[in-house]
Amino acid sequence: MHRDLAALSFLLGTWRGSGRGEYPTIDPFPYDEEVVVEHVGEPFLLYRQSSWSPDDREPLHLERGFLRPGSSPGEVELCLAHPIGLTEIAHGVVDGPTLELSTDRDGVVGRTRTGLDVTALSRTYRADGDRLTYELFMATETTPNTLHLRAELRRLP
Numbered sequence: 810m811h812r813d814l815a816a817l818s819f820l821l822g823t824w825r826g827s828g829r830g831e832y833p834t835i836d837p838f839p840y841d842e843e844v845v846v847e848h849v850g851e852p853f854l855l856y857r858q859s860s861w862s863p864d865d866r867e868p869l870h871l872e873r874g875f876l877r878p879g880s881s882p883g884e885v886e887l888c889l890a891h892p893i894g895l896t897e898i899a900h901g902v903v904d905g906p907t908l909e910l911s912t913d914r915d916g917v918v919g920r921t922r923t924g925l926d927v928t929a930l931s932r933t934y935r936a937d938g939d940r941l942t943y944e945l946f947m948a949t950e951t952t953p954n955t956l957h958l959r960a961e962l963r964r965l966p
Contacts, residue, residue, distance in 0.1 A: 811850065811852045817846075817854060817876060820908070820934065820936065822964045823845045825843045826963055831957065834949075841861055841866075842860040842861075846876070854877075856872070856889070858872040858873075871892060872889045873890050875887070883904065884901070885903050886900055894920055894922075895924050897930055899911055900915050908933070910932045911931035911932075928949060931945070932944070941962045942961050943960055
């Protein structure tokens with residue numbers, strides 16, 4: 810592993826589990842999910858996420874991107890693309906098995922002309938061995954920063 814990524818090594822692997830989505834403007838919903846974090850020898854990690862309905866396995870969302878070391882030890886950058894017309898550039902910190910990222914830390918949410926009206930995103934990932942939990946908060950043009958997603962995943966062997 811590239812030495813600049815050692816602090817993020819706890820994220821490596823394929824993680825599967827389930828979560829719950831909620832937001833003031835929608836009905837709560839369950840989802841199943843897979844997150845894959847890979848190292849390819851360069852100073853970044855590949856990140857891919859897919860979620861689907863547990864009832865009919867219809868796709869719900871996906872994300873593709875990169876985790877990169879920041880300019881100082883413990884700093885991390887996240888660069889993601891979303892098919893809902895968004896890009897997410899977030900900055901944050903890794904502290905042991907916890908990763909906190911936010912677009913509010915000199916990051917940005919980019920939108921296509923038809924992209925959702927998201928204005929900010931923040932994520933916290935926590936690992937405990939082969940268990941990974943996370944929370945994602947989201948703000949839009951009409952809704953302040955609010956919990957949107959919460960999940961628990963297990964690393965596959």
